[in-house]
Amino acid sequence: MVNRMIQPKKNIDKSRKLRHVCYDIRGPVLEKANTLIAAGHDILKLNIGNPAPFGLYAETRLKQALIDQLDAAQGYGESKGLFAARQAIHAHNMNHGFKNTSVDDIIIGNGVSELIVMAMQALLDDGDEMLIPMPDYPLWTAATHLAGGLARHYLCDEHNDWRPNLADIESKISKKTKGILVINPNNPTGSVYDKDTLVAITELARKHNLIIFADEIYDKILYDGATHLSIASLQDDLTVITFNGLSKSYRLAGFRAGWLTISGDKARATDYIVGLNMLASMRLCANMQAQFVIAEALNHDHSIYQLTAPGNRLHEQRNVAYERLNQIPGITCTKPRGAIYLFAQLDTQRFNIQNDEQLMLDLVTQQKLLLVQGTAFNWHLPDHFRLVFLPSVPVLHDAMDRLTDFLKDYRQ
Numbered sequence: 085m086v087n088r089m090i091q092p093k094k095n096i097d098k099s100r101k102l103r104h105v106c107y108d109i110r111g112p113v114l115e116k117a118n119t120l121i122a123a124g125h126d127i128l129k130l131n132i133g134n135p136a137p138f139g140l141y142a143e144t145r146l147k148q149a150l151i152d153q154l155d156a157a158q159g160y161g162e163s164k165g166l167f168a169a170r171q172a173i174h175a176h177n178m179n180h181g182f183k184n185t186s187v188d189d190i191i192i193g194n195g196v197s198e199l200i201v202m203a204m205q206a207l208l209d210d211g212d213e214m215l216i217p218m219p220d221y222p223l224w225t226a227a228t229h230l231a232g233g234l235a236r237h238y239l240c241d242e243h244n245d246w247r248p249n250l251a252d253i254e255s256k257i258s259k260k261t262k263g264i265l266v267i268n269p270n271n272p273t274g275s276v277y278d279k280d281t282l283v284a285i286t287e288l289a290r291k292h293n294l295i296i297f298a299d300e301i302y303d304k305i306l307y308d309g310a311t312h313l314s315i316a317s318l319q320d321d322l323t324v325i326t327f328n329g330l331s332k333s334y335r336l337a338g339f340r341a342g343w344l345t346i347s348g349d350k351a352r353a354t355d356y357i358v359g360l361n362m363l364a365s366m367r368l369c370a371n372m373q374a375q376f377v378i379a380e381a382l383n384h385d386h387s388i389y390q391l392t393a394p395g396n397r398l399h400e401q402r403n404v405a406y407e408r409l410n411q412i413p414g415i416t417c418t419k420p421r422g423a424i425y426l427f428a429q430l431d432t433q434r435f436n437i438q439n440d441e442q443l444m445l446d447l448v449t450q451q452k453l454l455l456v457q458g459t460a461f462n463w464h465l466p467d468h469f470r471l472v473f474l475p476s477v478p479v480l481h482d483a484m485d486r487l488t489d490f491l492k493d494y495r496q
């Protein structure tokens with residue numbers, strides 16, 4: 085007979101795999117902002133790099149490419165991605181000097197985010213280590229920990245234009261280190277690395293047998309004549325996995341299209357590549373509609389340069405945000421040469437800051453301005469925050485007025 089006794093209810097807990105996973109960009113401060121919104125307040129959100137809500141829309145021809153191909157996008161496609169899209173990505177890679185790579189070495193994903201998680205899941209055994217910049221784009225740290233690995237954060241040096249500190253990198257290499265991540269142009273610092281820095285990283289990778297992960301999603305968002313160099317173009321004897329996508333340069337974050345490219349020494353990574361392909365197959369394919377947009381985006385000139393050139397929108401916004409931040413007593417920041425963020429330093433003594441999350445909670449509560457604390461980017465001290473400079477100049481002035489007001493008498 086079936087036992088119909090009602091069992092006492094047990095809590096449903098998250099898995100132990102998530103124990104060391106932290107993603108504070110969307111953590112308690114955002115929850116507080118959402119509570120305030122639900123209570124009827126308007127919140128000025130300078131917390132995530134999402135171009136569309138600030139009126140930074142994609143070109144019409146890109147949206148048209150999706151509309152034109154909707155019929156063709158109904159079925160599953162190849163796990164690695166649409167061939168025509170991968171051909172366009174390959175041509176783009178060749179133009180940027182990638183070494184020893186083919187159409188077959190590209191995997192398209194639902195945004196770079198999905199591919200970061202796949203790349204770490206396929207690579208790491210429990211206890212394996214990844215060198216990750218500090219500050220970082222925190223999904224990399226979260227994905228490393230989700231995969232059972234350990235993120236070893238290497239210092240990027242604010243006094244040296246936020247370049248990676250090579251001695252610190254080397255001091256954090258152990259027998260368990262599998263790879264090194266380079267985010268260039270960098271989120272959150274806006275740093276764009278020079279050739280010498282990138283070459284030095286390849287030398288470390290060669291010496292210590294590391295696979296290089298290059299997150300280059302901001303490669304076209306550059307200011308003041310900065311040039312971007314793909315680390316995959318520098319040598320052919322190291323394995324490099326490069327990530328890029330449509331979210332930022334093409335302002336299509338909601339389409340969820342990104343790709344990774346394997347280049348350089350692929351022979352020693354044969355088994356890893358099998359793992360990557362296995363994970364790509366397990367999710368059948370990335371969303372098909374957005375894949376039809378990729379060739380249209382990459383094969384033609386696009387308008388991002390018209391936003392980043394002097395006198396144009398992103399350039400002017402970057403200048404206003406940078407200048408206004410540095411005018412606030414107790415704040416200093418480095419001028420970003422790429423991407424869409426400023427990572428500003430706070431005088432912790434002046435404001436007596438012990439806890440930067442509390443600072444951001446106070447800011448959103450008092451001024452209805454949402455920023456992200458530096459420790460959410462795995463920064464080691466409570467003395468930084470990140471600001472997104474996507475809003476128009478008048479909105480940025482409003483944000484700076486609020487921040488100035490807030491900090492005038494702030495003591496924690």
Ligand SMILES: Cc1ncc(COP(=O)(O)O)c(C=O)c1O
Nearest residue numbers: 195196197221271301329331342
């Ligand atoms: C450095 C970096 N990598 C990856 C991503 C995720 O991009 P996607 O929208 O393609 O998932 C972001 C998003 O902000 C980012 O800043």
